[in-house]
Amino acid sequence: MNIGIIGTGYVGLVTGAVLSEIGHVVTCLDINEEKIDTLKKGQSPIYEPGLDEILVRNIEANRLFFTTSTQEAFAHADIIFIAVGTPQGEDGAADLSYIQQAAKDIAINVDHNVIVVVKSTVPVGTNDIVEEIIHANMTDDFQIHVVSNPEFLREGHAINDTFHGDRIVIGAENAFARDKVESIFKPLNIPIMHTNRRSAEMIKYASNAFLAVKISYINQISNLCYALGADVNAVADGMGMDHRIGRAFLNAGLGYGGSCFPKDTEALAYLARENDVKLSIVESAIYANDEQRHIFAQKVINHFKGKILGKKIAILGLAFKPNTDDMREAPSIMIIKELVARGAVISVYDPVVKKTSFLDDIEVSYATTKEECVSGSDAILLVTEWKEFIEANWTELMTFSNNGVVFDGRNILKF
Ligand code: UDX
Secondary structure, rough: OOOEOOOOHHHHHHHHHHHHHOOEEEEOOOOOHHHHHHHHOOOOOOOOOOOOHHHHHHHHOOOOOEEEHHHHHHHHOOEEEEEEOOOEEOOOOEEEEHHHHHHHHHHHHOOOOOEEEEEEOOOOOHHHHHHHHHHHOOEEEEOOOEOOOOOOOOOOOOOOOOOOOOEEEEEOHHHHHHHHHHHHHHHHOEEEEEEHHHHHHHHHHHHHHHHHHHHHHHHHHHHHHHHHOOOHHHHHHHHOOOOOOOOOOOOOOOOOOOOOOOHHHHHHHHHHHHOOOOOOOHHHHHHHHHHHHHHHHHHHHHHOOOOOOOOEEEEEEOOOOOHHHOOOHHHHHHHHHHHHHHEEEEEEEEEOOOOOOOHHHOOEEOOOHHHHHHHOOOOEOOOOHHHHHHHOOOHHOOOOOOOOOOEEEEOOOOO
């Protein structure tokens, strides 16, 4: 099938790459010319294991194209995916301006019948709005259906998640459009769930918020474990053996970050407030998540009995989680800011994030190796659980520091 994709962020790019890999002809559209030029060369602008190979293979096979031209992207498209960002607005609500613009672009530029699939995470009711915008701006009487198809991929595992997801959710109000969208994904052999558009939109938010609640829950339990001398990893293992609970997403640590959980929990809480519905569990998860970073920073400050001025702190890991270069809502940012505000001298090392604009206004020194980072430090903070850190020889690594004090923000070290 011929597919157009608006937006080459994580979701759009990985979706485009995978759909071309299973035989569709895909044209990805983005307004950023530099990004499109990079992509045309088969280079991914994001760090995502396995993505470059798929890009190169399908560009060479003439199944994957990149363009900044709306006409080119839509010219032969049977289906157009909207995969643009829905960033968090000031009041916590999702900012839908990119979605609205995409809907207008489709209405103005499409010259044939087409199915529009909304992949971006959007508040309940947005697919209806997209359909209204398209119909209000259409220049001719084409048949256009809008279908919701939320994305569940994780950064760092995006390719694998897209090929081997637990489910594909298709929210449609029209059987023809539903079946056509289903047929795109058939080769993936993933269970497909049919529902209406509003429920599909809600499945995405409710899933992400549930996982966020699970993380905040285990983090608060871990704080209690710490106070009472219990081992949160053993507690999580024991809880996880109950199949009704499951072990996944029970890793206690510095809380969730990234481009999805923080934004989606806020957007869901906002939706609830707007509709006079209590969603206190999600509100509490947000609060607990924020608090978790302060608790960690405070533990470090307390270790030095409040006298952290001039102390050299080594930060291992900047990205919000391993296998990504994404710094959005990374716990490292807040922890570093809090320690710098108290006068600490910060040295950082991340296997992939070599420098970040998120720390532009903060004085930190970027080390090129973990050993350099730790050298002469008064405390080592493990912030992101990269494999390089998990597999490091810590006995040796600690000899580079002044005293071998380690704060394991991910409960991962075994000594
Ligand atoms: C998440 C969802 O998993 C995915 O389905 C959705 O499409 C987008 O949001 P992502 O943000 O890429 O994906 O990362 P994920 O691996 O889910 O981790 C999210 C955050 O939770 C990270 O900050 C991670 O460190 C944290 N986390 C995860 C924990 O603190 N403990 C855990 O047990 C699991």
